[in-house]
Amino acid sequence: MEDKNISQAVISRLPRYLRYLGELKDSNVERISSQELSELMKVTASQIRQDFNNFGGFGQQGYGYKVSYLYDEIAKILGINKTHHLIIVGAGNLGQALANYMNFERRGFHFKGIFDSNEALYGKKIRDMYVQPMNEMEAFVKENDIDIAVLTIPKTGAVKVAEQLVNCGVKAFWNFAHVDLNVPDDIVVENVHLSDSLMRLSYNITQSYEEKEDK
Amino acid sequence: MEDKNISQAVISRLPRYLRYLGELKDSNVERISSQELSELMKVTASQIRQDFNNFGGFGQQGYGYKVSYLYDEIAKILGINKTHHLIIVGAGNLGQALANYMNFERRGFHFKGIFDSNEALYGKKIRDMYVQPMNEMEAFVKENDIDIAVLTIPKTGAVKVAEQLVNCGVKAFWNFAHVDLNVPDDIVVENVHLSDSLMRLSYNITQSYEEKEDK
DNA sequence: TAGATTGTTAATCGATTAACAATC
């Protein structure tokens, strides 16, 4: 697993591999060849073998890959066994939905607290957690060794809050705010820009309609 | 705008351009050069010019780009002016959050209805809409010319529901279900796999910790 | 052993960056 510089393109495909392998495991499939997996996932077998070989050989010539072993290895690469402490900043619709809907714990993310600047929400129970005021966030983050913050606040405050959190020791952001965070290079940021996604959808619909008209 | 085959890499960057141009417009910046924009957005000026030129020339030699014109053109390319009729399928946490949180109307997406199979939710008011039972969905889609469905249902039902909706005339999916839809090639699917995103975050954190240990 | 399939090298394809001529 001495992986140096794996491209983000490869990383982005790993969760999908994991999903398919999980399903195969559930269906009690023991072994699979890159050829079979490629037909299932609609990617080339070549790509599959290249991707896996970025991390060392998980297969066996003449046999293929053992599903459960491959699954475990990819899970390990993705760091799913590691434990992280996470807070949600912003207890609006989206923050609440993520708290309830994402199964954080299953992936080693321990949900430790949720914060909002809106007084009306203070003390509101979300999952088994009470919404706390923003001015208690700094102390909480330091005390509880929080390393990840989920940002579900409006873009106006997001950049500043992120800087504040970095100063308290937060190492990574799952950023739903529609803005680019301004954080040091060693801080990890995974952006989920839903409106960007919606615009891509919009573009592709427009395209597909125009193509039809052309005919 | 006679664009043939623009790569998805380019398309994915357009919403970000639009965001920055919107901010520049709000700050009353009239013109900008690819050089200035590149410094602001931390991408190469070359890429910016290449990206824009996929759609024809929006700039002027010796001057740069007129912010408001460029903004409008990109908005047009993304099809933001077009009108679409949209339903949300799945009125759980995520479905409700999207209904309340996404400003669908601002991007030409008219939110027309929300459906769920859970009886307990029938009639519940979300935004200005009442949750309807799934068995009324087909008729509703046909009657109201729905062309987009947002899928916020568990993955178990998603594939079947998508097929059903395609048969009723739905042309595009914004898919939050953690599964690959099985739909014809001319149907547009934009996936938002939140748990994949969380795994990428997990991987990158693990990597960044390991790098530090190496030193 | 023979057949199958990986791991890996080589070839191709596409996307990004650099360079510069066109032109406002």
Place this chain on the structure above:
DNA sequence: TAGATTGTTAATCGATTAACAATC
């Protein structure tokens, strides 16, 4: 006109696919 900056061609880089030798 001279200077600036685009639009576009050419060079480079990286990612994907193809091919095949290694080996189970």
